[in-house]
Amino acid sequence: MAWFETWFDTPYYHILYKDRDFAEAENFITLLINHLKIQKGSKIIDLACGKGRHSVFLNQMGYEVFGLDLSQQSIDHNKKFENPDLKFEVHDMREEIYGQLSSQKVDGVFNLFTSFGYFEDEKDDQKVFQSISNILKDDGYFVLDFLNAKWVENTLIKEGKISKGGIEFLIKKKIEDQHIIKDITFKDQGKDYHFFEKVKLHTLEEINDYAKEFGFERQLIFGDYHLGDFDLERSPRCINLFKKVE
Known part of the structure; x- marks a missing residue:
């Protein structure tokens, strides 16, 4: 999927x-x-x-x-x-x-x-x-x-942590092949999770x-x-x- x-x-x-x-x-x-x-x-x-x-x-x-x-x-x-x-x-x-x-x-x-x-x-x-x-x-x-693709390139923060709902999300961002990729990792109830978002910078x-x-x-x-x-x-x-x- x-x-x-x-x-x-x-x-x-x-x-x-x-x-x-x-x-x-x-x-x-x-x-x-x-x-x-x-x-x-x-x-x-x-x-x-x-x-x-x-x-x-x-x-x-x-x-x-x-x-x-x-x-x-x-x-x-x-x-x-x-x-x-x-x-x-x-x-x-x-x-x-x-x-x-x-x-x-x-x-x-x-x-x-x-x-x-x-x-x-x-x-x-x-x-x-x-x-x-x-x-x-x-x-x-x-x-x-x-x-705005140009603004994304100008303001990209490559790594940061966000705490929401008792979960600490580690967010890493990069631009690759005209896409902004957000890598999301976190742990909940002893289990590790990994998701990502990938959006083309049209x-x-x-x-x-x-x-x-x-x-x-x-x-x-x-x-x-x-x-x-x-x-x-x-x-x-x-x-x-x-x-x-x-």
């Missing part, structure tokens, strides 16, 4: 990342929605939704939301939040979405907080863009929130080439979660705003 099929579905992944900033995430979503001006009641897919924090908040803002994620554990957790306008399903982002969740195409697809770049084969990256293009209405929005040009191939036009790039201007050297994020063109 690929690293993301095992690591994301373990309780340790959620322990390590349990302190993510919900206030920052909700502020980002609010700013993003205000910028896009998507009408209330529109359909939005939260692709790679994790434990559903963005899906739930978008639904509270008045949208019909479909949260999709490969992790069965995450989707099982999210089911308790469901209502007639908020649904969660297990889904591999490389597979077609249309018809599986709705009889209609959607107004927006959000892929947030570095949920892209996991696949070794370029064809799998292309499948993601293809599936999103097929489910999105013309003039619909695709938001791809990704790492360039702006690579991402835009995928977008153009599948009918998207890049509108803007934001550099942070406050929707600041993108700066190649200093921006931590590369938040791509695409519109599907006819």
Whole structure:
């Protein structure tokens, strides 16, 4: 199995990342929605939704939301939040979405907080863009929130320890063959564990080439979660705003 099929579905992944900033995430979503001006009641897919924090908040803002994620554990957790306008399903982002969740195409697809770049084969990256293009209405929005590869290179901390939930995680990072690799080791109840994360550092040009191939036009790039201007050297994020063109 690929690293993301095992690591994301373990309780340790959620322990390590349990302190993510919900206030920052909700502020980002609010700013993003205000910028896009998507009408209330529109359909939005939260692709790679994790434990559903963005899906739930978008639904509270008045949208019909479909949260999709490969992790069965995450989707099982999210089911308790469901209502007639908020649904969660297990889904591999490389597979077609249309018809599986709705009889209609959607107004927006959000892929947030570095949920892209996991696949070794370029064809799998292309499948993601293809599936999103097929489910999105013309003039619909695709938001791809990704790492700024240059900033990652400039700020890389090679080794550190993080204590969460009574567990000390040793984190080692390196850049190799255009990938950022995070090596994660720890011990729990006398047993040693080893996982890793591996994300391809796609360039702006690579991402835009995928977008153009599948009918998207890049509108803007934001550099942070406050929707600041993108700066190649200093921006931590590369938040791509695409519109599907006819």
